[in-house]
């Protein structure tokens with residue numbers, strides 16, 4: 430067996446490979462692609478908290494991104510402290526549970542508008558018509574992206590994450606799409622400097638950040654664009670996947686669906702279980718800053734190592750009957766949002782969007798079926814989920 434994050438078959442069902450890794454190769458080395466991987470819950474958790482040893486500065490995917498990108502548009506997800514902490518502090522205020530809570534009416538109105546349309550047609554494509562547009566409207570409204578630009582921008586972001594079967598090379602179409610979106614953000618930024626709006630980008634233009642010697646300075650255009658790209662991509666991609674995974678799981682298991690229909694107050698816990706059971710973000714890549722030892726083997730300094738959160742979330746050393754989807758399960762540590770200093774900045778927003786979406790979906794579609802043969806998966810290096818989920822009301 431091998432772990433090949435670029436295999437399209439692997440994307441269909443990675444869980445048998447993860448079981449083999451946990452049981453037979455808890456420290457795994459892939460010679461061809463030159464990376465290590467940890468898969469047991471306690472190991473992944475410990476490494477996630479140790480940013481000094483497990484650094485993010487060389488990227489968090491298996492494939493190496495263009496190092497120029499890190500300089501041109503620095504992003505918190507690819508930074509270690511102290512710069513990580515300074516930049517994260519600037520935007521974290523916008524994502525506290527209280528601030529995010531203010532968005533609930535907007536999220537609900539948007540969800541209702543999209544779902545009423547689907548209900549009128551007796552179903553449709555859950556991803557294309559609901560779980561993609563909902564988070565897109567939320568994050569782009571928050572950032573202040575003009576309505577007319579949103580579809581194109583999201584299409585570029587999707588494309589920039591696409592990978593070819595069995596190849597660690599980033600495809601030309603992904604590189605082009607990434608360049609288009611970065612150019613778009615720079616253009617929008619200069620437009621907003623001339624004509625500000627109420628969005629978060631304008632708050633970042635005005636924000637002040639501390640320098641190494643204790644002075645304060647404004648963010649550079651590259652730093653603001655880094656935030657835009659990261660928040661745009663993180664805000665769009667993952668919620669889309671989690672919601673579609675939820676709807677496929679509930680179509681398979683009417684018993685579990687019945688539980689949230691009967692008691693919508695169980696939805697927040699159900700969201701945690703979907704996150705555990707099929708994590709949209711499958712792993713976090715790191716580079717080790719010193720030689721480390723796991724299970725009697727040495728991982729040399731400078732090695733790439735994957736923290737396989739999706740494998741850890743099915744570890745039977747941590748969870749009883751981990752391959753069963755149980756919405757009442759107690760999931761005390763949400764490893765699907767990462768842990769440690771890079772813990773998902775948008776976790777409160779994601780939880781809110783998912784809760785509201787499932788509440789409104791349940792109201793309109795108490796009985797529905799998913800045509801699983803027609804579902805299509807995305808093929809992205811560390812994002813797991815569907816690009817198309819056809820469903821019909823019953």
Ligand code: HEM
Pocket residue numbers: 485489505506507517524568659660663664665667668671708709710713714764765766767768770771772773774775776778779
């Ligand atoms: C179900 C939805 C989501 C999932 C599963 C998810 C997952 C994750 C994970 C696993 C990380 C840690 C990355 C690492 O350690 O390298 C992360 C970080 C991050 N997420 Fe999310 N995310 C979700 C939604 C969102 C949303 C809606 C936003 C938008 C605000 C967002 C913004 C971020 C940011 C900015 C970071 C980087 C934080 C840092 O490096 O300090 N995420 N997310």
